[in-house]
Amino acid sequence: MNILVVEDDAFFQKFYVLKLQELGHTVELAPDGEVAIELLKNKIYDCILLDIIMPKKNGFEVLTFASQNGLTQKTPFIMFSTLGQEEDMKKALSLGAHDYVNKAFFDFDTLISKIQSIAVSKTTA
């Protein structure tokens, strides 16, 4: 799958890009919401992993742009969360996010299973 990772944190950028590539996915990286919006204007991805708290434009602004342009109906947006962001996740879901995962490593298997279920739904659609 073509996956866009929108994440400003260098630690998580390296981890997720590497791990997803190891699993055979094609991964692009946007280090902030502004870059993500520019990429979304020109390309359709199979899945987008989106952080919320980022410089320039945050994840809510990216979701709002995506929602206004019909992208959230075409592409699943999975939000990255950390503990203590429960309200943020509710807001993201109301803005059209498909799902969310805790980006800490101990929840990596959950992310993989969610990506796999998206892949399955795309092949059966």
Next chain:
Amino acid sequence: MSVNLSDYRDLFVKTGIALVHEYDIALGKINGLNALEKETYLELRRITHSLKGQSLAMNYKKLGSMWYRLERLFAHCVDQGEMIDKELFQRLPTIQQLEAFIKAHEGSENEVMVEEAIQKLDVLLGELGIAVTEL
């Protein structure tokens, strides 16, 4: 898919130290100002949020709890339009302490002890009426 956390400890220390330097610079920008500079407080919130996430990802829960408290402080400032005054500045962990907390994980499996810093922040947050939930 198993993840060996020790493979990421060097990256954690490297990116953590870089973020503490960013935190130091941002804190220097607001120190002594008489007006709320919202963008810098947002930056401080973003930096402490990142440090919280990295710490929790490495399973350093106490360290993550400390960064979470600082994140809550800066989020409160943004939400309520409140500034960190000079007296409050003196009560924050020093940059040297924060760097030491990160560097203590170089080559060590054990989590550094930050209980004292957490206790001091709890008192400070309590005085400001900022609620924290245990992570």
